[in-house]
Amino acid sequence: MEKGTSPRPRSRNMxxxxxxxxxxVGRASPKSPLRRDVVWxxxxxxxxxxxxxxxxxxxxxxxxTLGDAAALTSITLIGxxxxxxxxxxxxxxxxxxxxxxxxxITGFANAVVSQAIEFKVEGLVTGVGAxxxxxxxxxxVYGTMASWVWGLLYAALRAWG
Amino acid sequence: MDYVWxxxxxxxxxxxxxxxxxxxxxxxxxxxxxxxxxxxxxxxxxWYAPLAQLAGAGASVPLLGFxxxxxxxxxxxxxxxxxxxxxxxxxxxxxxxxxxxLVFGVLAALAARSRDQN
Amino acid sequence: MRKxxxxxxxxxxxxxxxxxxxxxxxxxxxxxxxxDAATADNTLGETSWETAESDLQRRAVQLVLQKAATGLAxxxxxxxxxxxxxxxxxxxxxxxxxxxxxxLYGACSTMAESLGMAACFCAAGLAGKAMALTSSHFxxxxxxxxxxxxxxxxxxxxxxxxxxxxxxxLLGAAGNGPRVNAVTFGxxxxxxxxxxxxxxxxxxxxxxxxxxxxxxxxxTTPAQYDSIYTGDLGQVGSALLCEILEREGMxxxxxxxxxxxxxxxxxxxxKAGGSGCGCSAAVLCAHILxxxxxxxxxxxxFAATGAxxxxxxxxxxxxxxxxxxxxxxxxxxxx
Numbered sequence: 345m346e347k348g349t350s351p352r353p354r355s356r357n358m359x360x361x362x363x364x365x366x367x368x369v370g371r372a373s374p375k376s377p378l379r380r381d382v383v384w385x386x387x388x389x390x391x392x393x394x395x396x397x398x399x400x401x402x403x404x405x406x407x408x409t410l411g412d413a414a415a416l417t418s419i420t421l422i423g424x425x426x427x428x429x430x431x432x433x434x435x436x437x438x439x440x441x442x443x444x445x446x447x448x449i450t451g452f453a454n455a456v457v458s459q460a461i462e463f464k465v466e467g468l469v470t471g472v473g474a475x476x477x478x479x480x481x482x483x484x485v486y487g488t489m490a491s492w493v494w495g496l497l498y499a500a501l502r503a504w505g
Numbered sequence: 506m507d508y509v510w511x512x513x514x515x516x517x518x519x520x521x522x523x524x525x526x527x528x529x530x531x532x533x534x535x536x537x538x539x540x541x542x543x544x545x546x547x548x549x550x551x552w553y554a555p556l557a558q559l560a561g562a563g564a565s566v567p568l569l570g571f572x573x574x575x576x577x578x579x580x581x582x583x584x585x586x587x588x589x590x591x592x593x594x595x596x597x598x599x600x601x602x603x604x605x606x607l608v609f610g611v612l613a614a615l616a617a618r619s620r621d622q623n
Numbered sequence: 624m625r626k627x628x629x630x631x632x633x634x635x636x637x638x639x640x641x642x643x644x645x646x647x648x649x650x651x652x653x654x655x656x657x658x659d660a661a662t663a664d665n666t667l668g669e670t671s672w673e674t675a676e677s678d679l680q681r682r683a684v685q686l687v688l689q690k691a692a693t694g695l696a697x698x699x700x701x702x703x704x705x706x707x708x709x710x711x712x713x714x715x716x717x718x719x720x721x722x723x724x725x726x727l728y729g730a731c732s733t734m735a736e737s738l739g740m741a742a743c744f745c746a747a748g749l750a751g752k753a754m755a756l757t758s759s760h761f762x763x764x765x766x767x768x769x770x771x772x773x774x775x776x777x778x779x780x781x782x783x784x785x786x787x788x789x790x791x792x793l794l795g796a797a798g799n800g801p802r803v804n805a806v807t808f809g810x811x812x813x814x815x816x817x818x819x820x821x822x823x824x825x826x827x828x829x830x831x832x833x834x835x836x837x838x839x840x841x842x843t844t845p846a847q848y849d850s851i852y853t854g855d856l857g858q859v860g861s862a863l864l865c866e867i868l869e870r871e872g873m874x875x876x877x878x879x880x881x882x883x884x885x886x887x888x889x890x891x892x893x894k895a896g897g898s899g900c901g902c903s904a905a906v907l908c909a910h911i912l913x914x915x916x917x918x919x920x921x922x923x924x925f926a927a928t929g930a931x932x933x934x935x936x937x938x939x940x941x942x943x944x945x946x947x948x949x950x951x952x953x954x955x956x957x958x
Binding site for chain 1: 507508511512513514515516517518519520521522523524525526527528533534536537538540541542544545546548549560561562563565566567568570571572575576578579580582583584587588590591592594595596599601602603605606607609610611612613614615616617618619620622
């Protein structure tokens with residue numbers, strides 16, 4: 345028998361198509377446990393808001409105006425979030441609470457403070473200063489943009505009605 | 506009662522965000538941006554103020570409330586100075602929160618360090 | 624000898640020495656006591672995570688040189704790479720080691736790629752001794768690819784945990800260690816997976832393609848191997864790999880994934896499993912090579928997989944291309 349008479353198996357591309365694969369991926373990938381996630385988000389998010397309300401009532405009782413009390417509440421929550429972020433506690437809570445820690449203003453503060461801490465090693469100006477708003481930036485940009493649109497609309501409505 | 510509403514409404518808003526995160530392909534960044542813009546819209550329509558009355562911090566602490574704050578700021582500024590207020594109102598109202606985050610960010614960067622999650 | 628995409632060695636080079644270094648979670652995992660060295664503090668005393676990763680690499684190299692009883696002067700070339708942008712973990716390690724350095728980027732497939740390259744150079748007489756080195760670090764990967772370490776985010780069930788580990792191998796043209804019989808460098812395969820939290824799914828098709836190419840070229844079937852190891856497909860990617868190959872007519876009875884071996888998924892919070900260049904590197908050097916040397920396994924495939932995207936391309940809407948490189952290893956006594 346001559347060497348090499350039987351045809352060598354040729355490597356071939358797989359028959360699998362991206363469409364088929366996409367369906368396979370959908371079936372193979374475990375979904376997030378919705379009920380557990382939602383319960384955690386509800387409880388933790390509600391608790392943070394509860395803490396906020398307690399603070400607000402306390403500031404009102406101390407004689408501040410509604411507007412000042414609201415601002416003081418935000419600032420206090422942000423400060424607490426910054427502290428918890430620095431200590432590593434916020435990350436541990438958020439790993440379970442998901443939207444419960446992301447949606448409140450404490451999430452915004454965590455995004456800013458964690459970026460600042462992380463990039464200190466790259467300098468106060470080019471690290472902390474430049475990268476602080478990488479995560480939270482879109483919220484400020486598009487929130488402000490939306491308020492600008494509303495402001496112009498409102499000005500127009502005022503002028504014509 | 507205030508406290509109950511704050512807890513329930515705040516919790517519900519966060520729960521809704523979690524549903525979006527789990528069921529849609531939307532990333533957290535997009536959901537937060539959507540929330541703040543939705544807050545501006547709801548405020549503009551006049552639907553958020555009653556909720557804020559009812560739920561207090563339950564409405565103001567979530568990011569929807571941040572949008573409401575921006576929208577109210579724009580509106581108040583326009584009342585005071587006309588269309589120019591559209592440029593100044595939003596950020597002015599949010600200044601407290603943004604400044605606090607920024608200041609605490611710098612202070613935390615000076616005092617704290619990045620922590621391994623392992 | 625070249626057979627299609629595969630290189631089959633007439634005189635298989637030998638893995639002379641190897642070392643696996645791990646971090647905190649790796650030391651607490653199932654292979655913890657098999658690591659050559661481990662640290663409970665992933666900073667390794669450094670001020671930045673990036674420098675800490677270079678330290679991990681340096682430790683692995685030092686351990687290998689000790690085990691091989693050779694100095695750096697005996698090493699002709701190092702192939703090394705990692706996940707940091709511009710492969711700086713490797714570059715800065717090599718700043719302290721005076722050896723010719725060929726940097727590689729294969730994402731998480733780097734261990735197989737570097738091992739394959741080192742084997743080729745030794746077999747062809749282009750290097751008397753060549754080293755293969757790679758690492759990954761949870762913190763450098765997290766801050767570069769995802770979010771700051773103090774950031775509060777929730778991981779999805781398909782997400783994987785980047786290993787803090789380094790693996791290093793020293794190869795020579797001949798020796799008493801496990802043999803490298805053949806190498807297949809992979810082709811990039813992109814099946815339009817664009818979920819960056821599901822890397823296993825992104826890489827599985829590339830792994831399947833490379834394994835098919837390798838076995839068809841070399842003329843073997845899966846059953847002829849004691850184990851077929853993949854790098855870090857994780858739970859989801861492994862299931863997909865087995866399903867793909869089943870459909871392609873080459874079912875795998877003996878598949879094991881390094882990402883599922885490095886950690887105890889039940890007790891360590893790693894979601895779908897381990898990932899990172901260091902994952903497959905650590906398992907190779909702590910489990911696979913020792914097993915071959917001791918004769919517990921005679922013939923295995925080591926196919927590490929990589930996801931070749933960047934944050935930039937991902938944000939531009941591109942899907943995630945995968946690649947897999949396959950190295951066929953055999954125990955010293957086998958032919």
